[in-house]
Amino acid sequence: MKLPPFEVHRPSSLHNASRLLRDMGSEAVPINGGTELLLAMKLGLAQYAHLVDLKRIPELRGVRRVGSGLAVGAGMTHRELESSRSIAEAVAEMPRMLAEIANVRVRSVGTIGGNLCFADPHSDPATFLSAIEATLVLGDGSTSRRVPVDEFFLGAYETKLEPGELLVEVTVPAVPTGTGAAHVRMKVHERPTVTVAAKVMVERDTIVRARLVVGSVCGTPVLPQAIDKLIGAPRAAWSERVREVAALSAAAVAPVADAEGSSRYKQALVEVFVRRALDAALSNAQGMTR
Ligand SMILES: Cc1cc2nc3c(=O)[nH]c(=O)nc-3n(C[C@H](O)[C@H](O)[C@H](O)COP(=O)(O)OP(=O)(O)OC[C@H]3O[C@@H](n4cnc5c(N)ncnc54)[C@H](O)[C@@H]3O)c2cc1C
Structure with missing residues (x-):
């Protein structure tokens, strides 16, 4: 794998970096650590004559x-x-x-x-x-x-x-008192196969706000609507509602089959990891309630 030739520009302000990128159009691209870009260029997936290095900005x-x-x-x-x-x-x-x-x-x-x-x-x-x-x-x-x-x-x-x-x-934003966040994931190869993150707010043992994001299985992160089923749930109903949200979320996503696994396999992962993320977020919210 060999890098094609390119020129590196090192602007010292945001304004100059943007101007360089605009002036050089599709011939130029910003670069920071280069861990993605240089790999893509080595693999021949992208080619640019000018790299605008952002590290001095x-x-x-x-x-x-x-x-x-x-x-x-x-x-x-x-x-x-x-x-x-x-x-x-x-x-x-x-x-x-x-x-x-x-x-x-x-x-x-x-x-x-x-x-x-x-x-x-x-x-x-x-x-x-x-x-x-x-x-x-x-x-x-x-x-x-x-x-x-x-x-x-x-x-x-x-x-x-x-x-x-x-x-x-x-x-x-800071995660306020009474709110718990959690991020869970699993990987088969280098990058995550599934990532699920949740944020829940608990007041007097009742869930008053909840947000759920399923990532790494589709082209972009997905926010399953099923999370609304948690709103208003009293402590005694959490476990059952979490299981329900997990099953509905898995059914709602349409994962892309790739080297990480088939679409059905990823749906099964989503169900397990939604459950884990919500359990962890609820436990964190409880820990933070003063
Ligand atoms: C082996 C390996 C394993 C990895 N595992 C994981 C993992 O487990 N989880 C995970 O989330 N990620 C993973 N990654 C991805 C890793 O997080 C990214 O490679 C890294 O964060 C990219 O940052 P960079 O500064 O090197 O980007 P660069 O390669 O410099 O740039 C990447 C892209 O972003 C653009 N860009 C960079 N900065 C800006 C900016 N400020 N404004 C506009 N455009 C910009 C560039 O033009 C380029 O298109 C992995 C990567 C590798 C190589």
């Missing part, structure tokens, strides 16, 4: 507090975020989710922005961040817009990014 770096939540720079590596104290305090499940990605070599150079923008269907952050209702800030140094994570993906390897537009940061 300060706007893409750091983790800032914004109200009770956080703004996470798109150029932060999985490894940097996995060990961030601010993230652990705001969203306890997030470092655990990040620590399960790939291996330490990939996590040390691969970025959260690169993961989301590549839009590989087998993604842990896409599933988890959709479940906790994170928002993406897309911009070009002059203008910016916000897109909820679950609306960012148009299909496998397709996003809402416009030419010259970059993912700048991920706005991560």
